[in-house]
Amino acid sequence: MEIGGTHTQILAAAMRGLEAQRQAHELNLSNVETPDFRARKVSFEDSLRRAAATGRPSAAGISTTLSTDATRPDGNNVQVAEEMTSLELNALQQRLMTQALNDHFGRLRASLGNG
Numbered sequence: 811m812e813i814g815g816t817h818t819q820i821l822a823a824a825m826r827g828l829e830a831q832r833q834a835h836e837l838n839l840s841n842v843e844t845p846d847f848r849a850r851k852v853s854f855e856d857s858l859r860r861a862a863a864t865g866r867p868s869a870a871g872i873s874t875t876l877s878t879d880a881t882r883p884d885g886n887n888v889q890v891a892e893e894m895t896s897l898e899l900n901a902l903q904q905r906l907m908t909q910a911l912n913d914h915f916g917r918l919r920a921s922l923g924n925g
Contacts (some may be wrong), residue, residue: 820840820861820867827854831896846886847888
């Protein structure tokens with residue numbers, strides 16, 4: 811078990827992806843009244859899954875695209891209920907990743923005899 815090992819890198823990449831998603835949801839919500847604003851969608855899960863499967867978590871990427879959802883008459887396509895639900899799910903996922911990192915580092919401390 812090593813500090814900068816594959817497991818740690820995968821968890822760190824997941825946290826980066828979740829943080830990018832959180833920022834996109836907050837940007838979308840803050841622009842719900844902005845005419846012609848297109849919601850941002852962030853994806854990283856498939857890339858992280860492939861990178862983890864190949865043992866190269868540093869190859870995981872984060873992709874941001876504009877939503878193709880239908881727009882309102884003002885050209886905006888932010889869906890408040892969907893964004894709020896996604897933001898809550900994101901917060902839960904971030905807490906789970908934080909706990910996983912804490913558990914991982916706890917095991918590292920224990921293996922060093924400092925636990």
